[in-house]
Amino acid sequence: MQDAATEKAETANAETENEAGFGIYVHWPFCLSKCPYCDFNSHVRERVEHDRWRRALLAELDHYAALTPGRTVTSIFFGGGTPSLMEPATAGAVIERVARHWTIAPGLEVTLEANPTSAEAGRFRAFRAAGVNRLSLGVQALDDAALRFLGRRHDSAEALDAIGLAARHFERFSFDLIYARPGQDEAAWRAELARAVGLAVGHLSVYQLTIEEGTRFHTLHGRGELVLPDEDTAAALHEATQEVLETAGLPAYEISNHARPGQECRHNLTYWRYGDYVGVGPGAHGRLTLDGTKRATRTHRAPEAWLERVESRGHGGHEQEVVPPEARLEEMLMMGLRLAEGISRRRLVEETGRDVDEAVDPGALARLSAAGFVELTATRLRAAAAGRQRLNAVLAALVR
Known part of the structure; x- marks a missing residue:
């Protein structure tokens, strides 16, 4: 049970919380x-x-507008692939077209994913001038041997240079790290995290391999x-991550x-809060509420097929699919x-027409709550830290 002060604070937060937002994703x-761990829709072309x-x-943006x-x-996100390989003029044209079609929220967040190779890092100034105001760097490791294992084209020196350039040109930036690599132990990971904390300004993404x-x-x-490391080692690395970053003032949101x-990625919050977003480019997905109905959009994955379809009919999308209430609940x-x-x-x-007591298995909710995996308050259902670490099992139990 939450105490009265906590409930009051959460009620006030619920009354003033921002809406989920409306994002534009450009792939x-x-x-x-191609990195050996990556299953994203990315392709190598000469x-x-x-x-x-x-x-x-721009044509596909026109279609969705x-x-x-x-x-x-509220946000634009250039993802990939490697968006920092696009010409900065392309990013600028997309941002300008978005502003032409839609109202722009105050404090619009415009994120671009980038790799820290020297050639790309040298273009950061041009992307900033084009309207990008947040950078997400694919650093992945601060150790040269680990970077070679991960198939990255940069070394740790280039990563550090890119982080420095990002800090110079962008008030908001983030970088990624991958842990639970083969042979990685807790002491080495803590040392790498401590180094990362000294470089991070406001945001850090940390993914288990x-x-x-x-x-x-x-x-x-x-x-x-x-x-890969066994489950006990991976769990210890996860717990070390939470401890080090929480202590450093970078808690997991x-x-x-x-x-x-205040430094959370606003675009990704739109996804996680189940807001609407347009997906543009090969393989991009979207969720749009049209005439009161939630619809799923997706475009052709193959770059050439997508390009030909856009040029022939104005967009590269498959037929929209209605997302029924049960699917909306699960999502x-x-x-x-x-x-x-x-x-x-x-x-x-x-979104679903149902409150928590109608949406999930009440017996499972009671058991998970008693075990400290989930918490239910007057305004929210949340997974506790232990529950987020075991989210697949929590979801399997909750969904009727």
Whole structure:
């Protein structure tokens, strides 16, 4: 049970909390090379026709703008692939087109993912001038041997240089690290985290290495040539991560994301709070509320197929799919329970027509609550830290 003061504070927070927002995601599918752990929709091409791609991205934006008039955009996110390989003029054109079609919220967040190779880092100033105001750096490790294992094209010196450039040109930036690498022990990881904390300004993303189908690591793992740390070691590394970053003032606001208060990624919060977003570019997904109905959008994954479709009919999307109430409930639970703040009960009712007692198994909720895995207050359902660490099991128990 929560005490009266906590309930009062949470009620006030619920009354003043920001809406989930409305985001624009733009996918740039090209990379210089394919990392062995990556299952994202990324492709290596010797040559990219930048003018042609710019026109196509703008055309697909036009298509989705016609479906969503009157919305207020709270964030734009250039993801990939490696968006820092696009011409800064392309990013600028997208930002300008978004502003032409929709109302722009005060403090619009515009994030671009970048890799810290020297050639790309030298373009940070141009992206800032184009309107990007937040950078997300794919550092992944601060150790040269680990970077070679992960198939990265940069070394630790280049990573440090890129972080310095990011800090010089962007008030808000983040970088990623991957842990639970083969042979990694807790002492080495704590030392790497301590170094990262000294470099991070307001945000750090920390992901546990997982083996994904279709990747080079999946093949090696299947052959027994790549062995990850056992569950106990991985759990110890996770707990060390929480301890070090919490102490440093970078608490986890989501399972893998840590930030100082106010420095959270607003675009990703739109996903986790189950807000609407447009997805533009090859393989991009979206969720749009149209005429009171939640719809899922997705575009063709193959870059060339997407490009040809946009040029022939104005967008590269598959047919929209209605997301029924049961699916909306599952999606909202899967996304919202990743957050330390959990799920607003008001938003749950708005999206699904049901409050918590109607939406989840009440017996499972009682058992998980008694065990300290979930918490239910007057305004929110949230997974406690122990529950977020075991989220798949918590979701399996809660969903009717």
